[in-house]
Amino acid sequence: MDLPLISRAQENPEKIAIVTPENAFTYGDLLEISRQIATCLLSNSQDLQEQRVAFAIPSGFEYVAVQWGVWRAGGIAVPLCTSHPRPELEHVIYDSQASIIIAHPNFEPILLSIAQEKGCRFLLTTEILSTQETSLPEISSDRRALILYTSGTTGKPKGVVTTHQNIQAQVTSLIDAWGWTSDDKILHVLPLHHIHGIINLLTCALWSGAQCHILPKFDAEAVWTRIGQGNLTLFMAVPTIYVKLITAWETLPPEQQKALSKACSQLRLMVSGSAALPLQVLKKWQDISGHFLLERYGMTEIGMALSNPLNGQRMAGYVGQLLPGVEVRLVDEQGQLVPSGTPGEIQVKSPGVFLEYWQKPEATAKAFQDGWFCTGDLAVVEQGNYRILGRLSVDIIKTGGYKVSALEIEETLRTHPDIKDCAVVGVEDEEWGQRVCGALVLHIGSHLTLESLRNWAKERLAVYKIPTKIVTLDDLPRNAMGKVTKPKVVELF
Template sequence: MNLPLVHRAYEHGPRTAIVTADGQFTYQDLLRLSGQVATRLLGGADDLWEQRVAFLVPAGFEYVATQWGIWRAGGIAVPLCVSHPRPELEYVIIDSGASIVITHPSFEALLRPIAEAHQLRFILTSDPLPSDIGQLAEVDATRRALILYTSGTTGKPKGVVTTHGNIQAQVTSLIAAWEWTSGDRILHVLPLHHIHGIVNVLTCALWAGAECHMLSKFEAEAVWKRICEENLTLFMAVPTIYTKLIAAWEKTASDRQMALSKGCAGMRLMVSGSAALPVQVLERWRNISGHFLLERYGMTEIGMALSNPLHGQRRAGCVGVPLPQVEVRLVDESGVPVPAGTPGEIQVKGPGVFLEYWHKPEATAKAFQDGWFCTGDLAVVEQDGYRILGRISVDIIKTGGYKVSALEIEEVLRAHPDIQECAVVGVGDPEWGERVCAALVLKSGCSLALEPFRSWAKEYLAVYKVPTRILSVEELPRNAMGKVTKPAVAQLFGARQITESQSA
């Protein structure tokens, strides 16, 4: 076993690693259970040799032990999202070529039929594990470790492959920049099929020998309770979560508000990322908590690239400067670097940059220019660092910390029996960053209300991809070549009365 993350866990031994509603678990507990999981996966073999293992386990100790068990057996971990419907889960399982599926019993009815239909090995986390840990795989840093699925401009999500070395580089960069120590205690409320939750929070905490306090799902009241009671030192979230925490704080009695704010004051760092942080949210959170949120910039393919300083002045709307081990440049449309003050596309180079898009060599090659990864994001360098201007592609929508593909959503919506044509766009929103909105051309004689439409769409799409606003139009705006003009579609949502879901 050559994984430094695991070796460090032996050093941290009796220290608390994971805290959940079920109790506290030490690094020794994690090593024991993950070793048993690895032994079960190997079944007498020496190494899984990068077999893909898809797993659907709620946030908690079992999730971490399963992920580590896959790595210690020499497999590639493919985490699935607990809120995704069957079509999205099946797509990831099949596209990744997973040969093994692991799931918590609560998801058995959802995943067992998929595993049986494709003749995949199926394991429940409740199944008996070997009492003894066998000889585990020898895994070096160059081996593939993780496949996370992210939306691209071509529609269907692509599998982003990172190696153990990539993950180590991403983690050690953040450990250095944000001064993680074994004395840290972080509250984990983020999705565990996303780099923000897996790397920035969970793996950084475990590398440092810190405590990771995990909630099975985000609930504002539960988060505030933990902030008050658990002596936390770190908190990381997306702008949508901060907005919901603010709303909960404002509904609370004044004496309770003081206690909540005092809980925040005891922390050393609070971070916001995965989406642009509205200035009004930053300022309101500063008034409530005393923290000027640290904004940073990253993506699935690169880990984190830019960060405001841990110590020193931070500026609203700025995502700071390159992190340790990361090179960043801005280029024009021809790929030529631009001077400070001139907008350009962010390109990134460094040991944390991903290896490849799974089984998509053309997409992988297209994503790089002279060894630099092309992020598709526009930025400008100002006095205090980089300021993000937005996406180059109008077909990528950033909503609630997720990056989603308008083209993927459109492909699904066209299958609706009442929809003839559609265009999906992101429309600016103070809570979500962007809301997913759909302009629909309905078939003759048809009408479509929002809630029935959303109920139908949730059968095929993750809930954060389902449009929260729809607009019926006679025809979609197009240019002279007949292509739908997305900026004009977005303008329609500001110019007309819109049907909006209150439950989104």
């Protein structure tokens, strides 16, 4: 038996699946190229048996073909962020114990040397097509399919493992809730190492037999141009992207604004997620596009759990109600259910909830309470709708749709020769949700500018983890126990 995603594609091989700025590819193309990639990955074995395959490929057809090829060969896909510096890539490759690395030629220099150090098999996308005829393994749906890395409260990102079954549950729940059909055409501008881009957009589109129009990266002008060309039905993004689209729209002449607003109004649905949507962004977007953005709530470990309705009243500042197949409860610090109108931690149970943190049984066990996944997010139910109040931990920062660990950033900053100590916090921000800010204590006689710190950090941290504002202090604010008081640090900004 093929995986359901593959079987569904086989029903309409002539239909367009992926559209890039250069080309259009059918489901048949995707099946054939992914088969050739799977054959190459298998080499002379019959089944990769859940070997981890890490890959760095720009967004586009090649990315999708490799992901499907890994799955069809029986491997676990470990997508790498194409903008990450070497230490971040090393962490994912080493932690996942990847045995194969696939790279687009753009990323050959950095990934080839990591592969040589680690003794991994290394393949370029230009050399992974095999014309051999070979039978591919049968993959059961309870097999591990994907490892995505997400920041927890403790230091470095952990690998979240989902099975093919988990992915199917996540996807079918969204297709049901958001009315996906094979006639849909979605514009994809999100990163493809993150659940939002991989599951909510790409996999939902391909499961539905729809078209996925992929831009290699987000560019406000390119997005408006594509929307202006018409025939799209769906768009999903993070609040930061909507802010940038609004800014770009505002610079255009009135005639062009009018034409783009009209093109926007032709879409059937526009969704915002991965971070809280500021009210004025929601209103401004509604003025421009005619769309009251659909807000929803989810995370890497659970897929999506809550959503405003496709049809029916959406409430500003709320993430709606339960998605199909999902159970949610709110509990207090003792793990007891809270009454309606009282804030509590969101806990989730559903077939879409992840299997485990990769090779971290203690962290996995700690993340569950009586079979419920503990999200660490605080919410309240009002008029039957959920409103997110924030994270239980001050050490998790939500910025531009990414969840980052303040502790991980602090550990890295402390390795800077001029920094004696530091505290990193998230400060509320209209565009980013939260802005990463750092309070620094420097060694005597040292001087550090934001620009020089950022240049230094770009070699070590993903760009969205690097502080955008800093203050220097003689000492960090602390409580009687000597613990840094993060709320006081936030006040400094």
